[in-house]
Amino acid sequence: MEFLQPATWREALEMKTAQPQALPIAGGTDVLVDLNFDRHRPEVILDLNRVTELSEWQPANGRLRVGAGVSYSRVISELSDRLPGLALASRSVGSPQIRNRGTVGGNLGSASPAGDAHPALLATRASIEVSSVRGSREIPVDEFFLGPKRNALKPDELIAAFWLRPAPGPQQFAKVGTRNAMVIAVCSFGLALDVEQQTVGTGIGSAGPIPLRAGEAERFLAEALADGNHWRSGQPLPQSARERFGELVAQAARPIDDVRGTAAFRRRALAVLARRTFAWAWQEYTAG
Amino acid sequence: MIEARPLPTRQRPVAQSAITGGIGESVKRPEGVLKVSGDFPYSSDLWAEGMLWGSTLRSPHPYARIRAIDTTQAAAMPGVHSVLTHADLPGRKVYGLEIADQPVLAFDCVRYQGEAVALVAAEHPEQARRAAAKVRVDYEVLEPLSDPELAISGEGPSLHEGGNILRRLRIEHGDQNARAEVVVSGEYVIGMQDQAPLGPESGLAVPDGEGGVDLYIATQWLHVDRDQLAAVLALPPERVRLTLAGVGGAFGGREDLSMQAHACLLALRTGRPVKIVYGRQESFVGHVHRHPGRLRYEHGADRNGRLVYVKASIVLDGGAYASSSTAVISNACSFASGPYAVPNATIEGWVVYTNNPPCGAMRGFGSVQNCFAHEAQMDKLAQALGLDPVELRLRNAFQTGDTLVTGQPLEGPIPVAELLQRVLSMPLPETADASRRDLRELPGGVSNTTHGEGVRRGVGYAAGFKNVGYSEGFPDYSTARVTLRVVEGRAQAEVHTASAEVGQGLVTIQGQIAHTELGVSQVVVLNADTRVGSGGSSSASRQTYITGGAVKTACEAVRQRVLEMARSELGDQAGSGENWRLADDSLIDTSGRTVIDLVTLLGDEVVSEEREYRPRPTEPLDERGQGKAHLQLAFAAHRAVVDVDVELGLVHVVELATAQDVGKAINPLAVEGQLEGGAAQGLGLAIMEQVLVKDGKIMNPSFTDYLIPTILDMPPVRMEVLELGDPRSPYGLKGVGEPPAISSGPAVLAAIRAATGREVSHVPVRPDDLLDL
């Protein structure tokens, strides 16, 4: 097994072009598990840990550019105010050790339907910056996931960063697992209210072959809030509308029965999470 | 006898441990700091010069006939020294704790997914694994028998000679046609639990160059391993020497052989030391599990809440091989009605062969499955009677003089009512305003599923019991050698047994006993090995009792000799030597004056005594399930407080409280550890732990999806420890290790039922069980 250690981003991209089969490694919290289970026998490993650019984040043009190598711990400690949804999702990841090593870029690289960053990124309409020696492109996150553990990267591309607006409103994330920590999501849900544009964003995890958006639920909720003049009045949404929102989220899911839970439970839980996260977000909105 | 060849010190298990306090003191365990700091050498850390690595090819099928095995390609792989199949076995081809029915390497057929078929020894573990994958096995895949009820019915394939019913047991107690005014019934399904020791199976076999072998091994019983190995290797027992290597937890999972025979076979074949270490996935098929079960119960009581009868039918799935199933079903039946006096009972138990993973010993040993059932039944009965659940239990609690359903009379203190009253009267944790609590205190934890919505609190109670020591006439004894001598100017007591320290603190206990019995401040406990007689297994909560008894007896023999030495040396002044005792490294007379210090008295003399300790024998159950089958009974009660998110079916255990009678706490800190650890395992089974098996295949063989409690799932344990003294046991002690794992889970289930108002009958509770889906 060959082990490549580029010192710069440019070098990393060149190596990836020269050897597209090279498997990138960031925190290694997915890669090493795969090696351990003998699911992969990569000939070449491309270690991105020396590429300092990857672990930086900065504001740019009214958005935030967060390097693919920023760990969950740093999202929590440095970005909770600007990216509260992603920070909440990050808090639910693994254990302190995993949060110290694991990165959002790695989560995107693995593209597991259960990845906890995904619902938060979907709800907040993030886009993913991917690069190769040929140049860079931005992929809207809802076009990034192609199938279970498959993403839109070309063989010579690496994930450079993801882009997000500093939260234009309350954001929430909730995940159901049968243990109180260190658990892979049975299902998860991300919600973001955009107060400026008066829109709603959602993300569903672990209840379909890829992380999903609940488009109809988003539109329904945005309309219900607009129709009732709720954004201005701050009045709570009628119970029936809150429940409808939950139902629409549940309907958007495409869950299956597996060892972690049943499809029926996932749908039910998503409806509950959707209602609750909206209630918390709305409470935060009205509290000012 | 050839001495065990010492390994380089770096890899050696702690060769001897110094113990610095006597019984009743919370003496710290000597290996504690090493374990916490990561310096303790576990069996997986063993290393020897020139060592090869062994790997095991396992069956991918739960049931298949083996037509042929071709090892040529594997043998030609780089680094490979040996490839073995059943055809290479020198001795007995099968092994087993009670019935030798499990192939060392499969021949004719495989009966479970993961059964060992071939072995490889190679220079590097990866070479060994790759070569093992190149062994070609021609299987004729057969339809697995995976339903235990089908096994009972006699339909389906017969997996072993004599059919699929491994043991059927019927207990008839009192009037078999008793009727009652109030009757409740229920059916309970218990999932398969894994012992989940943190250290997977591992060990190192070193050939002695003269045809014998030394095995360094993490096990629960060195001698029973040795005897099985001797038969398999076709060697006299004295040429198979075992030394205990660092054990990373056991909980019953190390009672059966795993890699022991395989490593020895490869070592003897290659003439090189061979190490085998399982990974976690292999570990899931490398040891037996707790039996899953289906239990059907009917309880009858009078209007005052007095039990009239219990009828139970208990079906345990033994899986592919016998392991200790026949003893597990005996326990399951003996204690089926719980720690309550029932005048009449009919208990029917089956343990059967299937093509599921083999099941055997796990902490609680048959008393766990039934406790979920009888405690659920008691709550149901209380509800039917309009009685408080604890009150109902108090009215029926066992007392001294009552009998088990097996007819065995209850002797000594039987504090079931007191234990229940104690947990009842402990203060309850306060109900904080759910919406202001830290997420970590709510169901779902940091996953942020509720800020108080849907959260209902419930409180539940359970009592349980089981036997300590072996049952049904199985010979129970332990051996200890105790030596007193002067080392570097100080009197030193050395304790040597073959009893396994599996993390329960046995090394410390042995040292404490010698410390107290011989009054010597410098006590060392030698590493366990087979140079001394059998200590029996570290199981059945028995070691402090039985090996403790052996150490005490050997100490008494040493003390006797020292006193005789003193009397003859000093001349017995008017027979007062009869009352001398040993304390503070000296001989002390009745007035507390030092007669002589031990260093002076002993000089160059080495006083060494080996003794066996045998508690009173037990007897087999007869055809009506009657007999004094059990040695000592240990009781505990638990109270659980849970918060359930009733919309999501998620559970947070807020607190566990327990009261347990330990007879005498030899080491109070160790007792505390057992009460907490056992409760954690009970909680795990109650709400998350289950080996999921589908058509004979394990669906979740890793810690990714076999979930065990984390620190955020395990609440603080409030405890009261009673020391009521058993008149028959050494120091009055009772076995401690298992009762905490018995009633803890059922208390959690009771609390969940109280919170949700639902009849939950599946263990572990799944979210779906708490919702109408």
Ligand SMILES: Cc1cc2nc3c(=O)[nH]c(=O)nc-3n(C[C@H](O)[C@H](O)[C@H](O)COP(=O)(O)OP(=O)(O)OC[C@H]3O[C@@H](n4cnc5c(N)ncnc54)[C@H](O)[C@@H]3O)c2cc1C
């Ligand atoms: C004990 C444990 C608990 C866990 N708990 C959770 C959890 O609760 N929630 C959750 O979502 N995940 C969890 N995970 C999975 C894992 O931690 C996450 O997916 C994490 O985000 C992976 O990040 P990493 O930096 O470690 O990625 P790596 O393991 O280094 O890489 C993951 C994948 O991404 C690719 N990759 C990494 N960086 C790049 C890049 N810049 N460009 C292109 N490809 C790249 C790699 O090639 C690989 O395919 C857990 C893992 C463990 C071991």
